[in-house]
Amino acid sequence: MTHLVEADLPSYPMARQCPYDPPPAMSELRSSRPVTRVKIWDGTSPWLVTRYEDVRDVLADPRFSADFRHPGYPGSSPAVKASRDVSPWFVNIDDPEHARYRRMLTAEFAVKRVAGYRPMIESAVEELLDAMADMPQPVDLVQAFALALPSIVVCEVMGIPYGDRGLWQEHSRVLFDVDSTPEQGAHADAELRSYLAQQLEEKKLNPGDDLLSRLAQRYIANGELTPVDGAAMALLLLVAGHETTANMIGMGTMMLLDHPDQAAEVRDGDEKTVQSAVEELLRILTVVHGGRRRVATEAVELGGVQIQAGDGVIASEPAANRDPEQYDDPDELDIHRSDNHHLAFGFGVHRCLGQPLARLELQIAYPALLRRFPDLALAVPTDQMTYRDSMIVYGVDEIPVSWGGRG
Amino acid sequence: MKIAIDHDGCIGSGECVLAAPEVFDQDDDGIVTLVGSDEVDGHDEAIRSAAHACPARIISLS
Numbered sequence: 001m002t003h004l005v006e007a008d009l010p011s012y013p014m015a016r017q018c019p020y021d022p023p024p025a026m027s028e029l030r031s032s033r034p035v036t037r038v039k040i041w042d043g044t045s046p047w048l049v050t051r052y053e054d055v056r057d058v059l060a061d062p063r064f065s066a067d068f069r070h071p072g073y074p075g076s077s078p079a080v081k082a083s084r085d086v087s088p089w090f091v092n093i094d095d096p097e098h099a100r101y102r103r104m105l106t107a108e109f110a111v112k113r114v115a116g117y118r119p120m121i122e123s124a125v126e127e128l129l130d131a132m133a134d135m136p137q138p139v140d141l142v143q144a145f146a147l148a149l150p151s152i153v154v155c156e157v158m159g160i161p162y163g164d165r166g167l168w169q170e171h172s173r174v175l176f177d178v179d180s181t182p183e184q185g186a187h188a189d190a191e192l193r194s195y196l197a198q199q200l201e202e203k204k205l206n207p208g209d210d211l212l213s214r215l216a217q218r219y220i221a222n223g224e225l226t227p228v229d230g231a232a233m234a235l236l237l238l239v240a241g242h243e244t245t246a247n248m249i250g251m252g253t254m255m256l257l258d259h260p261d262q263a264a265e266v267r268d269g270d271e272k273t274v275q276s277a278v279e280e281l282l283r284i285l286t287v288v289h290g291g292r293r294r295v296a297t298e299a300v301e302l303g304g305v306q307i308q309a310g311d312g313v314i315a316s317e318p319a320a321n322r323d324p325e326q327y328d329d330p331d332e333l334d335i336h337r338s339d340n341h342h343l344a345f346g347f348g349v350h351r352c353l354g355q356p357l358a359r360l361e362l363q364i365a366y367p368a369l370l371r372r373f374p375d376l377a378l379a380v381p382t383d384q385m386t387y388r389d390s391m392i393v394y395g396v397d398e399i400p401v402s403w404g405g406r407g
Numbered sequence: 408m409k410i411a412i413d414h415d416g417c418i419g420s421g422e423c424v425l426a427a428p429e430v431f432d433q434d435d436d437g438i439v440t441l442v443g444s445d446e447v448d449g450h451d452e453a454i455r456s457a458a459h460a461c462p463a464r465i466i467s468l469s
């Protein structure tokens with residue numbers, strides 16, 4: 001490997017050229033320097049890891065810590081840093097403490113348990129599509145459907161009123177925007193935490209059949225979980241639960257509309273086709289696109305490179321999910337790709353907890369939307385849309401669509 | 408095939424249940440269990456896929 005002087009280090013994140021694809025400069029690094037130093041916003045130079053196998057190895061290795069309180073931790077932005085300084089989310093805590101929190105929730109997201117939400121999700125989808133059919137065209141798919149659906153679902157699961165979304169959707173967006181100032185981040189974070197602490201407090205008095213009530217009754221009541229940590233947990237679920245799925249519905253629909261043959265198969269296909277289509281869209285879009293942030297707690301050799309204790313690491317799932325050593329024609333959408341094993345939900349002990357719910361929402365949403373509006377089309381060319389490069393979750397601000405007379 | 412599982416390391420991702428539902432299940436806490444015994448005849452491909460998919464890498468095969 002050639003030695004690089006500080007000034008020559010590529011800055012990260014790199015710029016995209018096409019909204020559907022990771023930055024070409026990052027793909028280039030995957031073949032030329034798969035483990036290499038990059039420069040980030042705070043002037044530090046963590047390692048960027050881009051190969052599929054290396055990314056899995058980093059994320060599954062307990063010698064790489066997810067604890068942002070560690071001095072070498074490569075934070076995503078000043079706002080994210082400011083918010084997480086308050087009371088850490090378990091996504092930024094290591095085992096065994098992380099496991100203690102996560103285990104309070106694993107029953108809630110077990111595959112068969114989540115399958116029970118199907119009727120609730122289907123009726124939310126039908127209601128939203130009914131309302132959309134009555135709107136004057138073009139309609140913004142993001143507000144009418146893509147953001148609304150996962151917001152309704154996460155509210156139903158947690159047991160918070162959807163009517164309160166004005167109190168959290170915007171704060172959540174601020175938290176996820178790397179261009180937010182630390183003050184904005186801290187403010188949004190404090191507002192969200194106090195709203196959720198209040199919701200948990202109400203559940204203690206008036207429990208319902210929902211996740212927050214069970215948390216309050218089973219873990220907060222007996223002191224296993226403090227109210228502050230309970231609010232942090234609720235915050236993680238709320239923000240992780242809606243922006244991610246929303247952008248997958250939006251960008252995934254756009255991508256399907258760009259591939260009409262595959263869209264038709266999703267619309268008319270059997271369950272298996274829809275399932276593999278959802279996995280493929282998750283892989284190719286990888287909307288949580290900033291890379292998992294970790295810090296080495298011991299010296300580790302990775303891909304022929306020596307990483308020292310204290311070094312920051314960014315393990316890039318978008319790059320890994322396009323690795324030609326793992327996937328044939330990685331840049332092509334192929335909804336029949338088998339054994340996908342993509343890393344869009346991360347890997348290792350922090351692997352997405354909500355993935356069964358996210359998958360179910362997507363498996364219901366795409367075919368229902370395409371069936372209701374068989375002539376669905378983008379009302380604006382994709383190169384005139386505004387993409388969310390600065391967001392922790394990649395996506396698009398507005399997706400104007402129309403569908404002619406049928407719908 | 409013989410399946411060994413480190414239950415303490417399970418994170419309840421459910422990947423194994425999706426890959427090989429005939430072989431893996433989750434208990435009331437969302438933690439991995441085996442549908443039958445740890446010696447399974449058949450389903451080799453699905454079991455290998457489940458072991459590869461497990462994000463906590465707690466499924467070993469022999």
Ligand code: HEM
Pocket residue numbers: 066090091092102154236237238240241242244245248287288292293344345346347349350351352353354355357358
């Ligand atoms: C398509 C939608 C989704 C995507 C792409 C996604 C992606 C991710 C990723 C990449 C991580 C790993 C974070 C890390 O390693 O640092 C993660 C963690 C997490 N996700 Fe998701 N997610 C989605 C939907 C959801 C939903 C619907 C929920 C819950 C309602 C949820 C809850 C969580 C939680 C609680 C964690 C932290 C797990 C831990 O640290 O143990 N996610 N997600």
